[in-house]
Amino acid sequence: QSVLTQPPSVSAAPGQKVTISCSGSRSNIGNNYVSWYQHLPGTAPKLVIHDNNKRPSGVPDRFSGSKAGTSATLAITGLQTGDEGDYYCATWDSGLSAGVFGGGTQVTVL
Amino acid sequence: QVHLAQSGPEVRRPGASVSVSCKASGYTFSNWGIVWVRQAPGQGLEWMGWISVYTGDKKYAQQIKGRASMSTDTSTNTAYLEVKSLRSDDTAIYYCARGAERSPDYGGNSWFGPWGRGTLVTVSS
Numbered sequence: 001q002s003v004l005t006q007p008p009s010v011s012a013a014p015g016q017k018v019t020i021s022c023s024g025s026r027s028n029i030g031n032n033y034v035s036w037y038q039h040l041p042g043t044a045p046k047l048v049i050h051d052n053n054k055r056p057s058g059v060p061d062r063f064s065g066s067k068a069g070t071s072a073t074l075a076i077t078g079l080q081t082g083d084e085g086d087y088y089c090a091t092w093d094s095g096l097s098a099g100v101f102g103g104g105t106q107v108t109v110l
Numbered sequence: 111q112v113h114l115a116q117s118g119p120e121v122r123r124p125g126a127s128v129s130v131s132c133k134a135s136g137y138t139f140s141n142w143g144i145v146w147v148r149q150a151p152g153q154g155l156e157w158m159g160w161i162s163v164y165t166g167d168k169k170y171a172q173q174i175k176g177r178a179s180m181s182t183d184t185s186t187n188t189a190y191l192e193v194k195s196l197r198s199d200d201t202a203i204y205y206c207a208r209g210a211e212r213s214p215d216y217g218g219n220s221w222f223g224p225w226g227r228g229t230l231v232t233v234s235s
Contacts, residue, residue: 002154032214032220033219033220033221035220035221035222037155037223039155043227044205044224044225044226044227044228045147045155045205045207045223045225046223046224046225047221047222047223047224050219050221050223051219051221056223086154088154088155090155090157090220090221091220092214092215092220094215096172097169097213097215098157098159098169098170098171098172099145099157099160099169099171099214099220100157101147101154101155101156101157102154103154104154104155
């Protein structure tokens, strides 16, 4: 059972938009920055959003993040077949004094 | 270019220990930390721990505390994760990633990247 809650899967047609929610509590998302990781089949996970809404260099602006209260959201617009994979939210939990992940969301391009 | 090169696959019997290495290049090793994450077959990512290379400060996930030990060697820019008393549910791909120099409890970043390509550890009798 993950500390952060994500939907198991989302899907959309090429060119469309998907959003992935990540729900936590005051001790984690509520008081810390959220990051998002893309894990494509056969590759190492990759940071796509940090500090709630900042994109690392090289990440296309089709990826965006937001946070409100104890929830965060990753949006992917202009969906491409190369975006298919698993996406994880993560943050620090001040109560646990440890990092925590969501259970992951599988993105499927129809 | 930042790169983390991990050691090769390992097979161990239950009860044994394993050490996974992570050699960093392309940045000043002592200015950052290292985070360890694992993924069991068919499961999601699990945060295991963080170590500050400069201070040696460490944080472990509760579920692995007492069986895992993180360390670094600044002479070779290498980080190590040792897991003892291995069980079958320790079978996983173990990843290292560049992390913050300071714990997020003290204002350090909670995000981490880039990641190594992972080391498969199989625990089987």
